[in-house]
Amino acid sequence: MDEALDLDRYAGHLIRRAEQVHTSLWSRFVSETVTSQQFAVLNALRRSGGIDQRTVARLTSLDRSTTHHIVRRLTEQNHIRRTRDETDRRRTLLTLTPEGRLLHASLASSAEKINEDLLAVFPEEQRAVVIGVLTQLAQRLSGSRE
Template sequence: MPPPDDRRHIGFLIADVARLMRSSFDRRVRRIGLTRSQWLVLSRLHRHPGISQSELAEMLEVERATAGRMIDRMERRNWLVRRPDPADRRINRLYLTTEAERVQAEMGRIAEQLLDDAMATLDDGERESLTDMMERVKVQLLGMGARRAEVEPARLPAAAP
């Protein structure tokens, strides 16, 4: 029996498409002076204004200290501001500045053009079907994660004898 063709395996295809999209987007936004970490932070704050540094770190899947350094650099560029949480003065909420919102808008135009270029061989119905299918898979995976957390209790280290 011949070995499976990784190029046709759906898991590899999804990973490859995501990697190629990120790489292509990186090249395109580099022209406007953005790094991957910067565009990730801008995107998250644009979609979730007022999140905390800890919440941002979780979304980016980085350590809080790493997120803090990114936030410091972006604050120095006048791309975000920290505002105290009215209910908890220990927490700062993060917001994009007007300048960063302009950069975010340009990023949005670049992203739309990239999607149009990447999906140029698909007609409108195929694009809609692909989106619907990917959305269903995402919902299924999210549900699986929630169910796993319910049935698999947190494992604590065994007590020392």
């Protein structure tokens, strides 16, 4: 093939562009200092506190290295507390500190609003389908790499 590809027909290119839109909205309307990945970790701990870092990585679909860096940073900022598991001293459990709960609460409604804004480009009856397609794509691709 000797001609240029029409990248506007390629899923990866369009996903990257959609991620750019999300990142821009996040920075503008949610936080310039807390990333959406950091928020995902805070949210996982808000939902299921007292879990280990491996579980946080699984719940957030982040790789273990990225999760480690995020947890370390949020711990240094006093948003996450690490404690030894009393039943298995080899495990460290993570919970939100009161400051972490406040941070999560301060970001959650804005995060929800930009999600609504992103979905607003679709007619109401298509939004569940869009979420379903994105979920299927994310699950299939993450499952094929494990």
